[in-house]
Amino acid sequence: MTHLLSIIVAAPxxxxxxxLLLPNSARTGVRVVSLLGALISLAGSIAVAWTYDxxxxxxxxxxxxxxxxxLGIHLRLAVDGWGVPLLLLTGIIIVTGVLASWSVAKRDKDxxxxxxxxxxxxxxxxxSQDLFVFFLFYEIAVLPMYLLIGIWGASHEVPAAGPxxxxxxxxxxxxxxxxxxxxxxxxxxxxxxxxxAMFLLWKEAGATxxxxxxxxxxKFSRTTQMIAFPLVWLGFGSLAGVFPFHTxxxxxxxxxxxxxxxxxxxVLMKLGAFGVMRIGMVLLPDAxxxxxxxxxxxxxxxxxxxxxCAASQKDLKYIVAYSSVSHMGVVMLGAATLTTTGWNGAxxxxxxxxxxxxxxxxxVGIVYERAxxxxxxxxxxxxxxxxxxxxxxxxxxxxxxxxxxTAGFIAxxxxxxxxxxxxxxxxxxxxVIGAFVTAVYVLRACKTIFWxxxxxxxxxxxxDVQRTEWGAPLVLGTALILFxxxxxxxxxxxxxxxxxxxxxxxxxx
Amino acid sequence: xxxxxxxxxxxxxxxxxxLLVLLCDALSPLGARALGWLTAIGLVAVLVASFAVELxxxxxxxxxxxxxxxxxxxxxxxxxxILGVLGSIDWLETRVARRPAEYLVLLLASxxxxxxxxxxxxxxxxxxxxxxxxxxxxxxxxxxKLDGPAREPKLAAEAGLKLFVTGAASTALTLFGLxxxxxASGSSSLDGPQSANVSALTGVGMLLVLAGFGFKIGAAPFxxxxxxxxxxxxxxxxxxxxxxxxxxxxxxxxxxxxxGWSRQHELWAPALAVIAAASMAVGNLxxxxxxxxxxxxxxxGIAQMGYVLVAxxxxxxxxxxxxxxxxxxxxxxxxxxxxxxxxAAENSGGHSLDEIAGLSRRSPWLxxxxxxxxxxLAGIPFAVGFWAKLFVLLAAYQAGLVxxxxxxxxxxxxxxxxxxxxxxxxxxxxxxxxxxxxxGLPLRAAIVLCLAAxxxxxxxxxxxxxxxxxAASAFAGGP
Numbered sequence: 001m002t003h004l005l006s007i008i009v010a011a012p013x014x015x016x017x018x019x020l021l022l023p024n025s026a027r028t029g030v031r032v033v034s035l036l037g038a039l040i041s042l043a044g045s046i047a048v049a050w051t052y053d054x055x056x057x058x059x060x061x062x063x064x065x066x067x068x069x070x071l072g073i074h075l076r077l078a079v080d081g082w083g084v085p086l087l088l089l090t091g092i093i094i095v096t097g098v099l100a101s102w103s104v105a106k107r108d109k110d111x112x113x114x115x116x117x118x119x120x121x122x123x124x125x126x127x128s129q130d131l132f133v134f135f136l137f138y139e140i141a142v143l144p145m146y147l148l149i150g151i152w153g154a155s156h157e158v159p160a161a162g163p164x165x166x167x168x169x170x171x172x173x174x175x176x177x178x179x180x181x182x183x184x185x186x187x188x189x190x191x192x193x194x195x196x197a198m199f200l201l202w203k204e205a206g207a208t209x210x211x212x213x214x215x216x217x218x219k220f221s222r223t224t225q226m227i228a229f230p231l232v233w234l235g236f237g238s239l240a241g242v243f244p245f246h247t248x249x250x251x252x253x254x255x256x257x258x259x260x261x262x263x264x265x266x267v268l269m270k271l272g273a274f275g276v277m278r279i280g281m282v283l284l285p286d287a288x289x290x291x292x293x294x295x296x297x298x299x300x301x302x303x304x305x306x307x308x309c310a311a312s313q314k315d316l317k318y319i320v321a322y323s324s325v326s327h328m329g330v331v332m333l334g335a336a337t338l339t340t341t342g343w344n345g346a347x348x349x350x351x352x353x354x355x356x357x358x359x360x361x362x363x364v365g366i367v368y369e370r371a372x373x374x375x376x377x378x379x380x381x382x383x384x385x386x387x388x389x390x391x392x393x394x395x396x397x398x399x400x401x402x403x404x405x406t407a408g409f410i411a412x413x414x415x416x417x418x419x420x421x422x423x424x425x426x427x428x429x430x431x432v433i434g435a436f437v438t439a440v441y442v443l444r445a446c447k448t449i450f451w452x453x454x455x456x457x458x459x460x461x462x463x464d465v466q467r468t469e470w471g472a473p474l475v476l477g478t479a480l481i482l483f484x485x486x487x488x489x490x491x492x493x494x495x496x497x498x499x500x501x502x503x504x505x506x507x508x509x
Numbered sequence: 510x511x512x513x514x515x516x517x518x519x520x521x522x523x524x525x526x527x528l529l530v531l532l533c534d535a536l537s538p539l540g541a542r543a544l545g546w547l548t549a550i551g552l553v554a555v556l557v558a559s560f561a562v563e564l565x566x567x568x569x570x571x572x573x574x575x576x577x578x579x580x581x582x583x584x585x586x587x588x589x590x591i592l593g594v595l596g597s598i599d600w601l602e603t604r605v606a607r608r609p610a611e612y613l614v615l616l617l618a619s620x621x622x623x624x625x626x627x628x629x630x631x632x633x634x635x636x637x638x639x640x641x642x643x644x645x646x647x648x649x650x651x652x653x654k655l656d657g658p659a660r661e662p663k664l665a666a667e668a669g670l671k672l673f674v675t676g677a678a679s680t681a682l683t684l685f686g687l688x689x690x691x692x693a694s695g696s697s698s699l700d701g702p703q704s705a706n707v708s709a710l711t712g713v714g715m716l717l718v719l720a721g722f723g724f725k726i727g728a729a730p731f732x733x734x735x736x737x738x739x740x741x742x743x744x745x746x747x748x749x750x751x752x753x754x755x756x757x758x759x760x761x762x763x764x765x766x767x768x769g770w771s772r773q774h775e776l777w778a779p780a781l782a783v784i785a786a787a788s789m790a791v792g793n794l795x796x797x798x799x800x801x802x803x804x805x806x807x808x809x810g811i812a813q814m815g816y817v818l819v820a821x822x823x824x825x826x827x828x829x830x831x832x833x834x835x836x837x838x839x840x841x842x843x844x845x846x847x848x849x850x851x852x853a854a855e856n857s858g859g860h861s862l863d864e865i866a867g868l869s870r871r872s873p874w875l876x877x878x879x880x881x882x883x884x885x886l887a888g889i890p891f892a893v894g895f896w897a898k899l900f901v902l903l904a905a906y907q908a909g910l911v912x913x914x915x916x917x918x919x920x921x922x923x924x925x926x927x928x929x930x931x932x933x934x935x936x937x938x939x940x941x942x943x944x945x946x947x948x949g950l951p952l953r954a955a956i957v958l959c960l961a962a963x964x965x966x967x968x969x970x971x972x973x974x975x976x977x978x979x980a981a982s983a984f985a986g987g988p
Contacts, residue, residue, distance in 0.1 A: 066971075067969075067971070068896075068970055068971055068974065069971060070971075070974055070975070070978065071903075110869075110873075135890075136890045136891065139889065139890040140890060140891065143884075143889060146929060146932070147932070147936055147937075150933060150936070150937050151936060151937055177933060177937060181926075181929065181933075184925070184929065185922070185925065185926065188922060188925055189922055192918045192919075192921075192922055195899075195918070196914075196918065199903065199906060203906075203907070207907075
């Protein structure tokens with residue numbers, strides 16, 4: 001299979017095209033085709049992981065098609081050691097996401113079309129070896145979100161407060177359309193910054209190619225690097241939830257439908273972090289060193305601020321959303337350490353957090369569908385009626401706070417170890433404090449919702465996990481434990497690429 | 510037959526179609542549908558023929574030069590003509606069934622004027638071609654004066670008058686400017702003064718001519734007529750008006766500035782840059798509060814013209830190529846979006862954003878088409894508008910016009926807001942009408958053609974880019 005990467009990227013897009021031809025009434029057909037498209041991509045990702053030659057390392061399965069020859073834009077696909085775990089993550093999340101969306105009733109065909117287009121873009125980013133195509137796929141992954149949240153999302157009341165309370169009424173804060181517009185505009189402003197940086201690099205590299213390999217071989221002047229790096233960092237960082245550009249994330253994730261939250265928090269935010277590392281740090285090594293104190297300090301703020309915000313939320317989805325902001329801080333902290341251990345931890349955290357947050361949002365979706373509330377104070381004792389949900393939710397909580405034996409532990413441990421080895425050892429201290437605050441808020445939420453005395457009368461007859469709903473908890477829960485006890489499988493891939501890329505970063509004296 | 514007549518083959522063919530339509534109408538009452546199809550098929554034949562005939566050459570005294578540059582624009586105008594005719598057939602049949610032939614003939618006459626513009630190298634011929642393009646448009650603009658449904662306000666006369674008055678004023682400006690320029694140089698050739706320093710009077714003349722062009726292509730601050738005209742004129746015609754004359758004006762502007770007056774660029778380049786920035790700012794900012802789809806698109810069109818002018822400011826061969834790529838992308842995208850608005854409004858009764866809301870539920874295909882067109886106008890990847898905007902900004906960037914690039918990028922983010930609100934009202938809002946949209950075959954065909962162009966060129970912009978580059982290098986290499 002020489003075109004395996006193309007197949008992985010194209011399968012969801014082709015499935016989306018087939019969906020367009022199906023009649024609206026073919027409800028089962030729509031879901032089966034979507035699931036097939038997702039499964040093909042997942043199978044392809046597993047095959048890529050299986051056949052990746054770890055002894056050789058580097059870029060493998062290179063495919064190259066010219067797209068816009070005058071500008072030197074090529075559709076150049078290849079996979080490296082970072083791409084493998086992220087492809088796997090995307091495959092797992094989209095399959096479970098389709099299963100979790102089985103019960104979408106409103107305009108279901110349109111919904112699956114957009115979901116599949118989005119995920120095709122995500123796969124594309126992870127295998128692109130051409131900066132321009134990387135950006136194109138990135139846009140494809142970001143844009144469908146507007147409609148997905150705007151149409152299928154949920155609005156909720158946010159009480160107006162503070163000196164800007166007139167804004168609430170003017171922009172309908174809390175509404176799904178507000179969330180969708182805020183998310184899209186913030187991310188597209190980021191895209192504009194990326195575009196500028198991209199052409200800055202393209203021009204300095206001779207204005208003939210966007211090939212990442214060629215750009216890596218180019219020694220950019222220090223001025224260019226110092227200008228381009230913050231553009232890339234904040235541009236991609238706005239998607240990774242970098243403080244203070246994270247504010248779209250709680251609103252967006254809270255308003256989005258289940259599978260969209262899963263994909264967005266589980267995979268899309270990783271695109272941002274991946275962009276910062278793959279484009280920012282690898283292409284601009286001098287600037288990465290110079291800016292590392294800023295990046296790392298902001299990441300520490302992310303961890304602590306996100307955790308504290310999460311601890312003060314009353315809405316379950318907002319808790320999970322803010323915990324994503326906090327956990328993405330861990331990824332960025334790992335990246336800022338500029339050590340092999342830290343980078344391995346960062347990529348591992350992308351994977352672990354993707355799985356974990358996917359599980360969270362899937363379970364929150366199940367609970368919300370039955371209880372029709374996300375306010376934690378109203379819930380209680382759900383374990384009596386839905387023990388399976390309770391068990392998996394607890395597992396996700398434990399991974400979130402970094403319990404040994406779960407994937408979250410491996411990732412956070414590596415990141416904190418890496419920051420202790422790096423130039424700014426103090427970063428590990430607030431990082432660990434953040435992990436402690438995480439333990440407080442996830443355990444408190446978990447206890448209030450699921451454990452304790454039997455639920456009130458109105459919640460006494462909530463059903464447990466049924467049929468296709470099993471998919472997400474089962475797959476994601478298994479993955480959390482599997483990659484918690486067998487980290488080597490993924491770390492072998494990640495380490496190869498981290499080591500190779502770190503060789504480019506000048507040592508900090 | 511003079512030996513150079515063959516370079517006007519395409520124009521003569523279009524003129525022939527116009528005469529044929531008049532003849533058919535005089536001999537037997539064929540009706541709008543038959544005449545419309547006849548015209549459209551004729552134009553398609555001319556378009557196909559343009560790939561087969563040899564047109565290179567020049568007219569005596571170098572007043573007209575043909576070649577790849579001219580051919581690029583002529584094909585573009587033919588495409589616009591085909592779309593314009595197809596889009597109008599249903600409207601002609603239902604609204605102005607009594608006199609469809611004149612509408613088509615006027616459209617074709619305007620088309621001939623445009624097709625002449627790109628190759629013109631003489632001031633007299635330029636003014637004639639401009640008027641040939643412009644005068645039929647005044648008439649077409651007010652065409653629905655008597656025929657609209659009783660409940661609709663009669664805005665057509667206002668639209669026609671506004672276009673006429675501003676058009677006449679712009680012609681007057683141009684002519685006055687030309688009197689100064691030609692008077693000083695003593696020659697009506699487009700090749701301007703040889704020295705970079707010109708007398709103050711010539712300089713004033715050049716700026717007046719530039720202002721006249723500003724009216725024609727609807728760039729700020731000469732844009733006042735656009736929203737009112739678009740709102741009042743028949744929508745299928747506005748689709749044509751919003752793209753073809755602008756492309757014509759652009760072709761002439763490129764010839765005048767970059768071939769004729771390239772030595773005096775220190776005089777006009779700053780003015781052009783200001784016009785470009787002003788157009789992007791005015792268009793994008795004034796589009797934000799609009800409630801009527803046609804007015805919104807009018808302002809968006811002003812902004813789009815700003816982006817084209819940004820590429821011209823680069824004053825490079827690459828900039829010209831990018832500008833004419835942009836204008837081609839704009840022709841298909843804007844045509845499509847107006848035709849969809851027309852189709853939606855024909856069934857819901859109005860053109861306000863509220864009235865086309867919920868379009869995707871009434872007609873999923875039209876809703877999807879509108880989304881694609883709007884995203885293309887906004888410059889979102891994998892629609893041709895993305896490449897267009899990118900190429901234009903790239904050309905300006907390579908020419909060192911960083912402030913224009915920054916302005917363009919920032920304002921295109923602003924533009925996203927109103928383009929997305931069109932998408933929102935299409936997909937998310939509940940419309941007043943829930944009836945499925947019914948539209949005739951020609952209109953649907955025109956929309957599908959636009960959609961195919963926007964998506965096809967968006968996925969694979971290479972061929973059009975190569976064509977635009979070829980045309981630009983033919984232009985730069987030409988006399």
